[in-house]
Amino acid sequence: xxxxxxxxxxxxxxxxxxxxxxxxxxxxxxxxxxxxxxxxxxxxxxxxxxxxxxxxxxxxxxxxxxxxxxxxxxxxxxxxxxxxxxxxxxxxxxxxxxxxxxxxxxxxxxxxxxxxxxxxxxxxxxxxxxxxxxxxxxxxxxxxxxxxxxxxxxxxxxxxxxxxxxxxxxxxxxxxxxxxxxxxxxxxxxxxxxxxxxxxxxxxxxxxxxxxxxxxxxxxxxxxxxxxxxxxxxxxxxxxxxxxxxxxxxxxxxxxxxxxxxxxxxxxxxxxxxxxxxxxxxxxxxxxxxxxxxxxxxxxxxxxxxxxxxxxxxxxxxxxxxxxxxxxxxxxxxxxxxxxxxxxxxxxxxxxxxxxxxxxxxxxxxxxxxxxxxxxxxxxxxxxxxxxxxxxxxxxxxxxxxxxxxxxxxxxxxxxxxxxxxxxxxxxxxxxxxxxxxxxxxxxxxxxxxxxxxxxxxxxxxxxxxxxxxxxxxxxxxxxxxxxxxxxxxxxxxxxxxxxxxxxxxxxxxxxxxxxxxxxxxxxxxxxxxxxxxxxxxxxxxxxxxxxxxxxxxxxx
Numbered sequence: 001x002x003x004x005x006x007x008x009x010x011x012x013x014x015x016x017x018x019x020x021x022x023x024x025x026x027x028x029x030x031x032x033x034x035x036x037x038x039x040x041x042x043x044x045x046x047x048x049x050x051x052x053x054x055x056x057x058x059x060x061x062x063x064x065x066x067x068x069x070x071x072x073x074x075x076x077x078x079x080x081x082x083x084x085x086x087x088x089x090x091x092x093x094x095x096x097x098x099x100x101x102x103x104x105x106x107x108x109x110x111x112x113x114x115x116x117x118x119x120x121x122x123x124x125x126x127x128x129x130x131x132x133x134x135x136x137x138x139x140x141x142x143x144x145x146x147x148x149x150x151x152x153x154x155x156x157x158x159x160x161x162x163x164x165x166x167x168x169x170x171x172x173x174x175x176x177x178x179x180x181x182x183x184x185x186x187x188x189x190x191x192x193x194x195x196x197x198x199x200x201x202x203x204x205x206x207x208x209x210x211x212x213x214x215x216x217x218x219x220x221x222x223x224x225x226x227x228x229x230x231x232x233x234x235x236x237x238x239x240x241x242x243x244x245x246x247x248x249x250x251x252x253x254x255x256x257x258x259x260x261x262x263x264x265x266x267x268x269x270x271x272x273x274x275x276x277x278x279x280x281x282x283x284x285x286x287x288x289x290x291x292x293x294x295x296x297x298x299x300x301x302x303x304x305x306x307x308x309x310x311x312x313x314x315x316x317x318x319x320x321x322x323x324x325x326x327x328x329x330x331x332x333x334x335x336x337x338x339x340x341x342x343x344x345x346x347x348x349x350x351x352x353x354x355x356x357x358x359x360x361x362x363x364x365x366x367x368x369x370x371x372x373x374x375x376x377x378x379x380x381x382x383x384x385x386x387x388x389x390x391x392x393x394x395x396x397x398x399x400x401x402x403x404x405x406x407x408x409x410x411x412x413x414x415x416x417x418x419x420x421x422x423x424x425x426x427x428x429x430x431x432x433x434x435x436x437x438x439x440x441x442x443x444x445x446x447x448x449x450x451x452x453x454x455x456x457x458x459x460x461x462x463x464x465x466x467x468x469x470x471x472x473x474x475x476x477x478x479x480x481x482x483x484x485x486x487x488x489x490x491x492x493x494x495x496x497x498x499x500x501x502x503x504x505x506x507x508x509x510x511x512x513x514x515x516x517x518x519x520x521x522x523x524x525x526x527x528x529x530x531x532x533x534x535x536x537x538x539x540x541x542x543x544x545x546x547x548x549x550x551x552x553x554x555x556x557x
Contacts, residue, residue: 016119017115017119020115020118020119021111021115023073024114024304024307025304025305025307025308025309026073026304026308027070027073027308028072028073028074030072032069032072032080033127033130034065034068034084036130037077037080037081037084037130038084038088039081039130039133040081040082040084040085040133040137041053041081041084041085041088041089043133043134043137043138044085044089044137045089051090052089052090052091053088053089053090054088054090054372054392055393055418057393057394057395057415058368058392058393058394059088060397061365061368061394061395061396061397061434062365062368062369062372062394062396063333063365063369064087064088064369064372066333067087067332067333067369067373068083068084068087070305070332070333071083071087071301071302071305071332071377072301073300073301073304073305074121074297074298074300074301075118075121075122075124075125075297075300076121076122076124076125076129076208076293076294076297077124077125077126077129077130077132078124078129078132078133078205078290078293078294078297079121079124079293079294079296079297079298079300079301080297081130081133081294082290082291082294082295082297082298083294083297083298083301086100086295086298086376086377087372087373087376087377088376089376090375090391092375092376094317094389097375097376097377097378098378099219099221100295100299100377100378101314101378102219103219103222103295103296103299104299104302104303104306104378104379105303106217106219107296107299107300107303108303108304108306108307110217113215113217114300114303116215117212117215117296117300118300120208120211120212121208121293121296121297121300123204123208124204124205124208124293128197128201129201131198132198132201132202132205132290133290134198135198135199135202135279135283135286136283136286136287136290137283137287140276140279140280140283142276150266150269150270150273151266151270151273153266154266154267154270195272195275195276196268196272199239199240199275200240202236202237202240202286203237203240203241205289205290205293206230206233206236206237206240206289208293209226209229209230209289209292209293210226210230212226212292212293212296213226213227213230218296222292222296225288225292226289226292229285229286229288229289229292230289232282232285233278233282233285233286233289235274235278235282236275236278236279236282236286239271239274239275239278240271240275302377302379305379306379310332310381311328311330311381311382311383312379312380312381312382313380313382313383313384313385314378314379314380314385315374315375315378315380315385315386315387316384316385316386316387317374317387317388317389318386318387318388319388320388320389320428320429320430320478321345321388321430321478322345322386322387322388323343323344323345323346323386323387324342324343324344324345324386324387324388324390324432324480325342325343325384325385325386325387326341326342326343326367326370326382326384326385326386326387327341327382327383327384327385328340328341328382328383328384329341329342329366329367329370329380329381329382329383329385330366330381330382331362331365331366331369331381332369332373332381334362337366338359338515338516338517339382339383340363340366340516340517340518341383341518342367342482342518344480344482345478345480347459347496347497347498347499348459348478348479348480348481348497349455349458349459349480349481349482349483349494349497349498349499350481350482350483350498350499350500350501351483351484351485351490351491351494351498351499351500351501351522352364352482352483352484352485352501352502352503352518353484353485353486353488353491353500353501353502353503353522353523354484354502354503354504354505354523355486355503355505355523355525357505357514358502358503358504358505358514358516359503359514359516359518360436360484360503361396361436361484362516363484363503363518364394364396364434364435364436364482364484365396367432367434367482368392368394368432368434370382370385371387371390371392371432372392374387375389375390388430389429389430390430390431390432390480391422391429391430391431391432392431392432392434393419393422393431393432393433393434394433394434394435395412395415395416395419395433395434395435395436395438396434396435396436397436408440408441409439409440409441409442412438412439412440412441413439416438416454419433420454420457420458422477423458423477423479428477429477429478430477430478430479430480431477431478431479431480432480432481432482433458433479433480433481433482434481434482434483435455435481435482435483435484436483436484437484437485437486438450438451438454438455438483438485439451444487447487448487448489448490448493451483451485451487451490452489452490452493452494455481455483455490455494455497455498456493456494456497458479458481459479459481459497459498481498483498488522488523491522499520500520500521500522501518501519501520501521502518502519502520502521502522502523502524503516503517503518503519503523504517504519504523504525505525506525
């Protein structure tokens with residue numbers, strides 16, 4: 001029988017390893033509860049404020065939920081939560097990225113290490129693990145003072161049993177103690193169950209961390225940190241393990257016996273008291289373990305992404321105010337993407353023109369996504385990436401809200417004012433701002449006037465304003481701006497401060513055709529009206545549209 005069990009276990013192990021090898025380098029199709037995954041990130045950044053994370057508008061503009069889902073090849077819930085936080089956090093440094101990259105490379109290179117790590121992390125999956133972070137970060141509520149009755153009750157039961165050989169009538173006390181223990185346990189029942197479940201999951205995390213700390217392939221600094229933290233939380237693991245066993249007790253003879261002991265000595269209630277005390281003392285240690293395990297799983301995910309065959313490279317970070325030089329840049333979510341290159345600084349601005357569907361918005365997102373990936377995961381989808389460290393912010397998608405009673409124009413202005421305020425916060429540094437059709441929600445003249453003033457101001461140069469006064473200089477911040485627009489007037493108004501580039505379109509038999517290649521200079525094609533004729537509009541409408549366009553162009557001079 002024992003031999004047969006061992007054979008089945010070895011077969012299951014081989015099957016599991018074969019499945020892991022087959023899935024390596026492939027996206028994982030799974031249901032992701034993104035709000036639950038994001039909770040850990042929000043808890044991490046809440047004490048420091050929003051300045052340490054990408055703002056919600058930029059995250060949505062760049063569709064980073066979808067990018068995260070593409071990158072997520074993790075095995076565990078802590079891995080997903082740490083990966084999400086890493087992607088959205090802005091407090092990384094080139095040094096911390098180098099450490100992360102070393103772990104990614106080792107996992108990608110050493111298959112045996114990777115497979116063992118995946119097997120260790122796999123048990124940390126499941127819906128309840130989404131709340132495990134709360135043990136490490138949320139304030140620990142103290143138990144009521146009257147809870148001291150539990151250790152006193154247990155001590156009384158022990159004393160009665162010890163003295164019963166001398167005073168046999170004392171044996172009756174433990175008999176009635178079962179009833180008393182049950183009543184006492186019921187008073188803590190509502191609070192005991194969630195704590196017991198959380199502690200059970202915590203013990204699984206600590207067990208996995210202990211196994212990972214024994215792997216020689218884990219970088220020495222990580223192993224040393226994990227080992228020290230695990231020693232610190234040894235008591236927490238002990239009491240948490242007792243709670244976990246109680247929560248999973250079966251109704252066989254052993255389980256019934258353990259339940260009687262539990263009632264007689266209030267074991268789970270005492271374990272809660274001692275466990276909560278240990279948790280209050282060692283929350284920082286528990287959080288460090290959670291972060292280390294999650295970071296290793298996040299590194300596994302990025303190693304799998306790099307092994308998928310997609311062209312990628314490591315970023316090179318230059319000194320502040322250095323040029324931004326991006327070559328053969330691609331978006332990770334687009335099949336067969338058309339690579340484009342970009343150089344900024346000086347000048348620090350780029351106006352991107354072209355018709356709808358030529359690729360302007362996708363280009364903005366491609367630049368923004370890769371800047372975020374460079375500074376969070378040390379991985380970019382490009383031929384090369386050289387840039388200073390950039391703070392990324394965007395205003396790309398329409399932000400109207402019926403519930404908030406805001407028009408898209410008001411929402412856009414509020415976003416823009418918030419972006420402008422960052423330039424005077426005293427932190428300095430290089431900022432990358434991405435705009436798509438700035439002030440699209442208002443009339444043409446106001447849109448062009450406001451957009452030209454804002455874009456002129458953003459690049460940090462003095463320039464004439466209404467009445468001939470000089471515009472202010474932006475203090476220690478350097479602002480790089482890429483703005484997509486249909487308004488060709490902006491090219492002339494911002495000449496010398498902004499380069500111009502365009503995406504072309506060509507009129508074919510079936511309509512407009514695009515090659516999605518960024519070219520220098522403003523767009524020169526005017527195929528929008530011609531498309532009316534190709535798609536069957538009456539000739540007189542097409543001719544009238546052309547004539548009206550010429551009149552408008554003449555009036556604008």
